[in-house]
Amino acid sequence: MDIGLTVGVDLDRLAASPTRFDFVELGVGAxxxxxEDVDPDRLDDALAGRDLVVHLPYSQPLTSYADEINDAIVAYQRRLLTTVGDFGAEKAVLHATSxxxxxxxxxxVAADQLRRVAAAGRDAGVEVVVENVGHQHGGLQLSVLGEIARExxxxxxxxxxxxxxEGGNKAITRFLRSHGDRISHLHCHDVRRRGDTHLPVGAGEVDYEAVSAEAAGFDGTVAIEVFTDDDALLVDSAERVANHLDATF
Structure with missing residues (x-):
């Protein structure tokens, strides 16, 4: 299992992030x-030997009501995937919106769009992984996401x-039990119901013991998605997640 770090859209932040992590997850897109504006040599220097994962545009819808716009969405994601594939990106995170x-x-329609973008990723040598954002307006509910990802x-x-x-600790447990076999990539952070999110692991209300119980043997990639530049907090969160997943960091 590899443990990495999300770094937003800033190459300087990527370069300054702890090299102890196995990979970094960089946001890309218009x-x-x-x-297309990234200097490959600068990116390579910033990676400092770490692997690259990317997050496709955060606010780009996956679907629309018009076939022509759906075609354009797929063409845009294909262009991005081709470019980051040339950079050596191994995975690309895609928000599941409708x-x-x-x-x-x-x-x-959502299922067909997902199928097409995932195929574009395969053509580019990049594994597209679809992310649950059902707590947001337009985000597909967990149950729907699980169904269309499997389909x-x-x-x-x-x-x-x-x-x-979206649904508390029970939703985490249900999804892991129903669709854990489809999970290739994890985003780990902590949350409080009052709206605080992307906190250091252990600072919120997520039951990581339940995650540990349901995700035993997970052998994919794990990105620590804690919104801080404090290296000590990032490393501590990674160590906590590794401990819960019976891994080393």
Missing amino acids: GSLPP ADRDDVEFRD TDTPICFDVGHAYM
Whole structure:
């Protein structure tokens, strides 16, 4: 199991992050960090031997009501995936959103879009992992995400904190039991129900003992998604997660 760190969209922050982590997860896309503008040599220096995972544009919808726009969304993600594939990115995180998540018939559109983006990733040599964002407006509910990921044979990025915000610790346990076999990538941080999120692990209300019980033997990648530049807090969160997952860091 590899443990990495999310670094947002800033190459300087990536370069300054602890090299103890196995990989870094960098946000890319229009409005943040267009990968076409990234100097490959600068990126390579900033990685300092660590592997690269990317997060596709945070606010880019996966679906729309118009076929032409859906085609454009896929073409845009394909362009991004091709570019980051050339950088050597191993995985790309994609938010699971929908123009209308409550329309049962629209579920098929979301599934088709996910299938197409995942195929574009395979063409680029990048594993697309779809992330649960059901706590946000437009984010597909956990149950729907699990179903369409299985239907489309798409790996999942399971964000533990997002799941807690959507349905508490019970939602985390249910999803891991039902769809744990599809999870390739984890986002780990802590949360409080009052809205505090992306806290250091141990500072919130997520039951990581339950995560440990349900994710025993997990052998994918784990990104620490704690919003701080304090290296000690980042390393402490990584050590806590590693301990819960019976891994070393």
